[in-house]
Amino acid sequence: MNVCHCEPQDAQLHLDDAVRAAEDMKEQAAMVERRNGLMVAEIEELRVALEQTERGRKVAETELVDASERVGLLHSQNTSLLNTKKKLETDLVQVQGEVDDIIQEARNAEEKAKKAITDVSP
Template sequence: MAAEEEELRSVLEQTDRGRRTAEHELVEVTERVNQLAVQNTGLTAQKKKLEADVSQLTGEMDDVALERRSAEERAKKAITDVSPDPPRPPHTRGLNL
């Protein structure tokens, strides 16, 4: 009976050590999960800000491209308006065409 009792104590000690090890690992894993959750939240916020920045910059680029095209059209019109008529061939200079 004493041997059986000693064996049961040994099994109980092993089980208790295993429980404490499992509890310790649970604490470590829980801490890591919390760290990753905080990191994930920060990265999600950063991603949303970057997406908003990209959207704003895209809009600004579209506005600048539109302004550039408009300026090019005004420049072409101004060049056309101020440029003299092209020279006529000599045989048509005296004629009113």
């Protein structure tokens, strides 16, 4: 600490300067404290937003997994249905062929019956 061997007026000026400097420092400290409080509040808001975002991300990931599983299941079902459709189409063609053969046989039998009736009739 500087000891001043000065006149009382000089001492008062030094004291006034020191008081003003102390008041300025208090104001600056208060301003820094307010800024600090605002930053702490902002950090807390950001933390809450981050937590909400993280929860949303986890929900979205779960939904994506569920959707992917559903797509896989639907793809398997679609493949199975396509295979069944192809088999049924093949079976239908075969049955249609058999029906056509039976119809032709019936026509042939009818023609033979008509011919036989005609041959038997006087």
